[in-house]
Structure formats: structure tokens, C-alpha cells
Amino acid sequence: MKLFFDDGMENGHYAEVFFDIDLPRGLCALNEKDEEYRTEVIHWLSIPGHVKANPHG
Numbered sequence: 217m218k219l220f221f222d223d224g225m226e227n228g229h230y231a232e233v234f235f236d237i238d239l240p241r242g243l244c245a246l247n248e249k250d251e252e253y254r255t256e257v258i259h260w261l262s263i264p265g266h267v268k269a270n271p272h273g
Contacts, residue, residue: 217234217235217236217237218232218233218234218235218249219232219233219234219235220232221233221256221257221260229256229259229260230253230256231248231253231256231257231259231260232249232250232253233246233247233248233249233253233257234246234247234248234249235247
């Protein structure tokens with residue numbers, strides 16, 4: 217499954233990752249789509265508190 221992280225701002229924070237689920241083994245993994253998104257993935261994973269999944273809704 218491909219996940220997109222976007223703050224909706226022009227030149228804002230944006231990242232793409234793969235979320236892989238292995239139900240038979242009970243495992244999941246978050247993998248960067250491309251190395252160029254690494255800094256942004258770290259940004260999104262570092263946000264404290266409650267984050268709205270859809271800030272426009």
C-alpha cells in the first residue's frame with residue numbers, strides 16, 4: 217500500500233512511503249519509496265501529539 221503525506225502547502229512537507237502488511241506472519245513494515253523523501257518521512261514521523269488525517273475535512 218502506498219501512503220502519501222502532504223501538508224497541502226506550496227513547497228511544504230511531502231513524502232511517499234510503502235506500508236507493507238504480511239497478515240500470515242503478523243508483520244508490517246514502513247519503507248521509503250525513494251531516498252529523496254527520507255528527510256520528509258522523518259519530519260512526518262517526528263510530529264508530536266494528535267495529527268488530523270484529513271485537515272480539509
